[in-house]
Each structure stands twice: as C-alpha cells, then as structure tokens.
C-alpha cells in the first residue's frame with residue numbers, strides 16, 4: 001500500500017502518521033498489543049487485530065471504537081502456521097491491503113531449566129518464536145509487493161515538520177515488520193532459558209529478515225522492552241528457591257514501563273521517520289541493558 005500524499009502535500013502531521021496505512025497486530029487482546037492497536041487507530045491506520053483470546057480482543061475493539069482508524073478483529077493462534085496464513089488472508093480481506101505487521105503475541109514464565117518439560121518448551125517456542133516466523137512468512141508476499149522494488153533514494157529525505165511533502169520529501173512509511181524481542185533476548189537471564197532462547201531468536205530473526213530483503217524497501221525492526229506493566233509481567237513468578245543474586249540485573253530501580261511506551265516505539269519504527277532503520281533492535285528498558 002503506497003500512502004498517497006496528494007491531498008496532504010503541505011502537512012506532515014506527527015499525530016496522524018498512518019493515515020492510509022493498514023497494520024496487522026498480533027497479541028492485540030492485552031498489554032503492548034492492545035496499546036499498539038489503539039495507537040495505530042488513533043493515528044489513522046486501519047488495523048487488523050488478532051489474538052487467541054476472543055473476549056479480551058473484543059474489549060480492545062470496543063476501547064478503540066470511534067478512533068480515526070477502523071479496528072477489525074479475528075481470533076487466531078500464532079503457534080499454528082495454518083492459523084497465521086488464515087490471519088493474514090483475513091487481514092487482507094478486511095483491510096484491502098496492509099503495509100505493517102507487528103508481531104507482539106507472546107508468553108513468559110520462569111522455571112529451573114532442569115524442570116522444563118517438552119510440552120512447556122514446545123509451547124514457548126511455538127508462540128514466541130515460530131509465531132513470529134509464520135506470521136512474517138505469510139505476510140511477506142504482500143509486504144514485498146507493497147515495497148515494490150529497490151530502496152528509494154528518497155529514504156534519505158526524512159519528513160520535516162512544517163515542510164510536509166514540499167521539496168519531494170517522502171512522508172509515507174516504507175512497508176515494515178516490527179517484532180517484540182526483550183531485554184531477555186539481549187542478555188542472559190537465569191531461570192528463563194526457553195524465554196531467552198525465543199527472544200534472542202526473535203532479535204536475530206529480525207536482523208536476518210532485514211538482510212534477506214535489504215535490496216527492497218521492506219524494513220524489519222524490533223523493540224526490546226524491559227519490564228512492562230501488563231498481565232504477562234503481573235503473572236510472572238520466579239520459582240520460590242532461586243538465587244536472587246543471579247537475577248539482580250533484571251530487578252531493581254528502573255520500575256515498570258507503561259505498555260504505551262512500547263507502542264510508541266513500535267509506531268516510531270513503523271513510521272516514515274524510521275525509513276532508514278532496518279535490522280534495528282530498539283531497547284526500551286530505561287537503561288537496563290546499558291551496562
């Protein structure tokens with residue numbers, strides 16, 4: 001989908017960066033996925049929001065009623081390749097076209113590595129890692145069609161507030177995938193080996209996709225959140241008998257972020273302002289991974 005600026009040549013509006021865009025958001029029933037859905041719709045994008053939880057997904061759509069962008073919903077399980085392809089086909093039907101995919105659905109738990117069962121491992125890998133790959137694989141043909149060939153030189157000409165489209169600025173976001181990794185995908189965390197494996201995998205998957213399509217206009221980036229106040233973190237419990245010295249770097253004085261802080265980062269990466277960002281893992285962790 002090429003965002004046309006013909007009616008909007010003189011105003012790059014930072015509050016309406018996604019008018020004319022279509023976005024798919026997974027994990028939209030809660031937390032970061034819900035905030036991302038609402039933020040896109042607030043800025044004019046039409047959104048296809050998906051989650052495995054029909055009830056919370058419906059709540060998200062209700063919260064977004066009346067926003068400038070429409071929110072369509074569909075229940076899908078990202079751990080199933082077939083379900084991911086169905087989700088993308090349904091999104092294309094609902095939106096007509098889309099130029100943004102946000103892979104946000106995920107689960108997390110902590111356990112001693114020796115106690116992790118095959119079922120636990122497979123579920124974590126299926127949702128957090130395979131889900132990102134299958135959704136991306138399903139969406140790629142359409143995203144590449146939208147990307148339409150080699151990177152445009154106008155990528156270097158970033159939108160300037162106040163100047164809008166004048167002077168040939170490209171104010172349309174180039175098509176992109178935005179994934180959610182984690183601080184746990186950047187540094188090792190005790191008692192969460194499967195989770196770290198998936199989030200480290202998402203970080204490298206992001207860079208590998210970026211490399212594979214580097215000669216096109218498609219961009220693939222990720223946000224790596226620190227602690228975010230969502231149902232995931234509220235229900236996250238370390239086993240009772242852990243060595244707290246080992247997990248100190250993940251605890252402490254940085255507090256929890258509001259999920260809107262992550263949505264802001266997702267929208268930035270998807271926006272025209274980030275048209276030169278590809279393969280970036282953007283840490284939004286109040287400095288946790290700084291050292």
Ligand SMILES: NC(=O)c1ccc[n+]([C@@H]2O[C@H](COP(=O)([O-])OP(=O)(O)OC[C@H]3O[C@@H](n4cnc5c(N)ncnc54)[C@H](O)[C@@H]3O)[C@@H](O)[C@H]2O)c1
Pocket residue numbers: 026027028029030031032033050051052053056076077078079104105106107108127180181182183224225226227228229230231232233259
């Ligand atoms: N909350 C944090 O502190 C934190 C930190 C770093 C990274 N993350 C990552 O952010 C992402 C979003 O997490 P959140 O904190 O918003 O959690 P959340 O629990 O609030 O939301 C996750 C959503 O994913 C959905 N989901 C789970 N399994 C699914 C499946 N098989 N198919 C489709 N949807 C499914 C859930 O129903 C839920 O609505 C996750 O990938 C998580 O790993 C979260």
